[in-house]
Amino acid sequence: MTRADSDRPGVVDSGAPAENVAAAEAAITAPEAAETAVPPAIVAQSLSEYVHAQVRRVRSGDSGLLPVVLALIIIVVVFEVISPNHVFISAGNLVNLFLQSAVFMVLAMAETFVLLLGDIDLSAGYVGALGGAIAVQLVQPTTTNWPWWAAIAAAVVVCAVIGLAQGTLITRLRLPSFIVTLAGLLIFNGVLLIVLALGPFSGYPSLQGLSVNLHAIADMMQGHVSPLVGWISMIVIVGGLGTSIAFRDNRRRRSGLVAPPLGVTIAKIGLIAAGGFTVVFICNLNRATVGTLEGVPYAIYIVLGVLAVWTVLLEHTRYGRYIYAIGGNAEAARRAGIRVARVRTMAFVLCSFTAGLAGILYAAYQGGMSNNVNGGQLVLYAVAAAVIGGTSLFGGRGRVANGVLGGLVIGAIYNGMFLQGLAVQWEFIVTGLVLIGAVTVDALSRRGAASSGGARP
């Protein structure tokens, strides 16, 4: 989740003349506009200034990742204090918590694409579940017996095609996404039941068995790498990310472009390294009550991989820029020559595609697929996760990293309530309250931005 800290591509200096720029930069720092709405990273000259600017920004309501991180810390502390034998912060439970959150995280990342446009995809839960069911059915040794990778590929392609169909209806016929995907929710719930009923395990195809392909899919959630591989991969990821951030910030500072102060860069890299170390350290503790169970779960790599790829797509490519532009002002995007319908359709494709991945993770976690899956609730949790994480329901604001953090919040509530022995009704109520809090922050921040000189609609 640290990948999202990198704002700009690690490209090499293009060598254009910079003298002029320095003058221009000096000229445009005269304070006039509303201070509060400006991200601190672009005005602060030192680490302490950065912190102060960040505090000001939170007060004004436009707060980035801070509220969700605070919420997460509060939830963790509260549950640790009240959980029986303080089991909440144990290695076993934390890894468990992550696995329980993984489906929400990936589904929330899926939903981010359409939320950024100001749309919503209510069908993502059942479309994802359908993807999971297809993958599970295709690897059954007694029927099709496909290799695991082919089954996964087929599942996500089916989901992408579903997204294409829904997106086409929404953008070409100009139907509201809420209604089209509500219909999709019903339709694909039905299709899911049909797919589940195929084959010998009518209604309950399982990933139990001796076949390599069954295991491969189940291992996406249940398997893990060896402790040594965990450390090596952590060093590679943190090193690569840290180096690229350091080079980029340094290059931009030297060429007079907008860049965070050196202290912030160092703090950022330090946080990434500390985060990576903590995660691998916890995962490498033996979390079995009997025998040995240690190592970083594959699921963490899968979530990080999805996060990295979608972050690059959304923040460093033209396509991603166009999604934000359409979410901010569709008419402006159209006049800038952006093919709005095509970009929006593609967002629904990416949403359903990613939902398919989430559905496969769901199946892997459950050890199979059954008609008990509640796709309607899953998708609402995913939207809640995205919004809790800081993605706006009104479009134009948010990142996939928000979905990951929001998914972690929902997973933590679910996990903590379960440890308390509280029944599911309390989990619903608390999650609902957190969601209300998140939407309030979203709405207040928009109002804060509007009153501090902006002209947000």
Added chain:
Amino acid sequence: MTVEGTGGESNVELLAVRGLSKSFGPIQALTEVDLDVPAGKVTALCGDNGAGKSVLIKCIAGALEPSEGQIFWEGRPVRIRNAHDAAELGIETVYQDLALADNLDIVQNMFLGRERLRHRLLDEDSMERAAAETLATLRVTTVRSIRQPVGSLSGGQRQSVAVARAVMWNSRLVIMDEPTAALGVTQTAMVLDLIRTLRGHGLGVIVVSHNLNDVFAVADRIAVLHLGKMVVQRDAAGLDRQTVVEYMTTGGSGPLPTPADAGRPA
């Protein structure tokens, strides 16, 4: 890359519209309109609501296709079928709503739809440099950071960003639709300065405006439309406020030449 001067010394007008008519079904929006826009000068286009100002600039900007008539660009006849054609010639339009995405920052807005790439990813450094240069050329110096979201800017600053975006692309003619309509006194002064800067760089500027204070503050030439016809077009020095108001409201002016004569360029 930024604002290029052409001096505007040649005898050929940058843009000349001849006999342009536009009808929407039975409704005749423009009737045989002539308009001359020299480089290095500000041409104000005035008229009451429904006079056809918007239709005329949309025909020039490629948003509408004229029913009849001819447009000359530096003396040669051109067809402007869409905004892309207009951009190719160097005609950029700043519409009243500015068409900015509030959630994107200044650089992102200025390059929207024409982002620079490097290794297939956005080349933020090069775009930021170019945006900063253009803003410096236009002496837009009041924004805190070019990486701040446009939603956090004042009205005048937003107008400046929209203009800066328009002039970035080697544009020769900038059309501004009611640039000061939503602005206070200070902001208006800032935008008028910006318009003078554009003129100083040798660009042709068309300013559509109701506000005669602004028109007389900045315009070198004034053209008045009335009910789809060009009723007067001449140097601002030869007109006073009262006369322009009469042209705008009645299409004529007592002691001055008849509309038909006034419409013809000298």
